[in-house]
Amino acid sequence: MTTVNLNVKTDDGVEQIKHKIEAIGLIQLEKSMRVVKEIFDVLKNDEQLLDVVNDLFEEAENMTDEQLVQGLVGSFETLTVRLPEKAVELLSILSDIDIDTLRAQKVMDVFDIFEAVIEENDVEKLIKRAKKSLSVAKTAFKFLKKEKEETKETAVESAS
Structure with a gap:
């Protein structure tokens, strides 16, 4: 279990709380698959982004597991640029952090959360x-x- 620090605004200012990132459960998997489906629905209308994802899946069979993980991480980075709201929603689900709380974090802290999710789930x-x-x-x-x-x-x- 990995612990990350979250900055949460309160009436008294900003409070730093510790949040445990754990391996995803079935409910998180179900929710994340819904978001992934929504992402694919968007991809249908964005040929350039669709090409990036198609290339990853076409190459997946010939990739080592490590290369596939790197490709997935790269795809997530592409999503953060092209579909930031879906990337944040997906990370919120996988990290079990409220989406508004996640959005209020500093960018470097969000990357720490992303890395913790990857690490905890042994992708x-x-x-x-x-x-x-x-x-x-x-x-x-x-x-x-x-x-x-x-x-x-x-x-x-x-x-x-």
Whole structure:
């Protein structure tokens, strides 16, 4: 668990509080995927940004996990420039910091928060696990598709 300092405005001035960045939970994952979908919806209308993301995904299969993590970090940096509100929303969800509190932080502190989220979530390990899970799912879907096709063929043969 990584602790970051947040500056929170109060009636008495600015108070510095400590916030623990933890590994994301399922609720955070669900919320973050909604934001990612919204980002992809925006990407559909922005060819230049879409090209950046497409390049990352096309190269992902041939990248080492470390290169993929670096690409994702680079994509986040692109998002902060091109879609800053979505980048902040995503970081708010992943860090479990209220979005208004996050927006009130100094830029360098926000980068510290971003780095803490990356560190706590062992992105490289998550990517390896996601690849493994996607591979298993892909195999299962291929099997289901093949089984469905065989069922259709059997039905056609029976009808003949």
